[in-house]
Amino acid sequence: MTDTKIAPAGELNSLGLPKPPSETRVVAAMSGGVDSSVVAAMLADEGYDVVGITLQLYDHGAAIEKKGACCAGQDIHDARNVADQVGIPHYVLDYESRFKEQVMEDFADTYMAGSTPIPCIRCNQTVKFKDLLATAKELGADCLATGHYIRRTDGPDGSELHRAEDASRDQSYFLFATTREQLDYLRFPLGGLPKTRVRELAEKYNLPVASKPDSQDICFVPQGSYADVVKKLRPAAGRGGEIVHLDGRVLGEHDGVIHYTIGQRRGLGVATGEPLFVVKIDAATRRVIVGPREALLTAGLTMEELNWLGDGSLEAACDKGLPVLARVRSTREPLPAHLGWSGDEPAVFFDIPEEGVAKGQACVLYDFSSKSRVLGGGFIASTIAADERLSA
Incomplete structure (x- = not known):
């Protein structure tokens, strides 16, 4: 979807719905970033009845100074300014408790179990495509539009999910858990656009976030310190254990399995004269097993x-x-x-x-x-x- 035109009455509009844009209510999920802001501006420009919603997901104070985050502090302010610029109503929903329970707690428990979590998938799977989607339906919206780089198409057997046209921006890995029922309701207007075009559209619509950097890392992890977040949520996470070679040799000790992931080479704290990698994490015995790359x-x-x-x-x-x-x-x-x-x-x-x-x-x-x-x-x-x- 680029600079699409309003479809004549009776034909499918640019979102694939059989009514004029002016009679089509769309909830636009607005994180305060460039991508979701462009989606809201594009749809408003086409004449859709757009309602912008931003989710407050975690504490403002901890996030205001964190560059590259989303859904808190400055980002909520940015989303509100964009909504004012494009002339759409904007609401902020407090989903902090839901986010903590469904995403942050799961993040900590997964690390504690010796596994490697992906909180962005959990967030899409629960807070955004379950809770927010339900809210959009309660508002009488015909669909929920997001700024994700992925494509939704109508296949012979129903809605299909496809990788974005711009491979460098493709977010399909983080959206695999999207169900068919959710796909019927979701729209991804940026799936066919390169990021350069999205930046151009932000300039065209004179959006206050046109030059804002993209989000980086996990939104609720300050300075990328995963272990600090886990220890805050689970104080017992710092219990130490042994670093063991595949051949059974005990090479040293560690201060918590939460500091290690499969494939890690740096920061092991042991030296044997050979390159060693984390090949297994046994959370039950608090053992980190290392071995050669093969x-x-x-x-x-x-x-x-x-x-x-x-x-x-x-x-x-x-x-x-x-x-x-x-x-x-x-x-x-x-x-x-x-x-x-x-x-x-x-x-x-x-x-x-x-x-x-x-x-x-x-x-x-x-x-x-x-x-x-x-x-x-x-x-x-x-x-x-x-x-x-x-x-x-």
């Missing part, structure tokens, strides 16, 4: 909290070993794999072993042929190691 190779994985957006059922896809592209980190390109079973659990098996697959992260599946359509995915529950010295 020990990071993973042959496959199982998932939990599965969301399937592909054709037919996930079970049928696993039965026939459906070829897919699997992505285990947001910064990596999807790799060839196929679906199958590990015992009674749906599993993904890589054609070539993948490196550094961590429990708690997401495994997002894409259509092997189109490379664009998101088939769903889940959170990584266990790994199937290529190295026989490691168990799942």
Whole structure:
């Protein structure tokens, strides 16, 4: 969607709804950043009945001085200014308690369990696409529009999710948990635009955030210190333990498994004359297991909290070993794999072993042929190691 025109009466408008924009109410989720601000401005310019909503997700005071955050302090002020500029009503909803319970608490518990969480997925999955979506419906909105870089299309069997046209901005990894029902209601106007065009539109609409930097890191983690946030939420998180080599040697001690992630090399605090990586975290015994790089190779994985957006059922896809592209980190390109079973659990098996697959992260599946359509995915529950010295 770029500089679209108002559709004649009786035809689908630019959001795919069968009525004029003036009769179409849209709730625009406004974080105070450039992307969501442009969405609100574009839709207002097209004549839609736009209502801007900003979520207050965590304490103002702790966030005002944090550059690159969203949904607090200065960002709420920016969203309000944008709404005034484009002439739409704007509301701030206090979702702080929901955010703490559904996102921050989960973040701490996942780290405590020796896994690596992705709070941005949890936020989309709960606060934004569940709670905010319900609020939008209560306001009589025909859809909820966000500034995410991803595409929603109408396929032969219903709504489909596809990667953004601008691969460098694609956010599909963080949105795999979006359900079909949610997709029917959601709209992503920026999915077909490059970031450069979005900046141009911000200038065109004279938005006060036109030159504002993009958000960085996790919004509620000051200075990127994950461990500090976990210890604040879970004071017992700093309990130490042993750093153990795969061959059984105890190499040293650590001050909490929350300081380590799978694949980590720097900051281990041990020296053996060989490059060592974190290959496993045993939260129950508080042991951090290290080994050579080849020990990071993973042959496959199982998932939990599965969301399937592909054709037919996930079970049928696993039965026939459906070829897919699997992505285990947001910064990596999807790799060839196929679906199958590990015992009674749906599993993904890589054609070539993948490196550094961590429990708690997401495994997002894409259509092997189109490379664009998101088939769903889940959170990584266990790994199937290529190295026989490691168990799942």
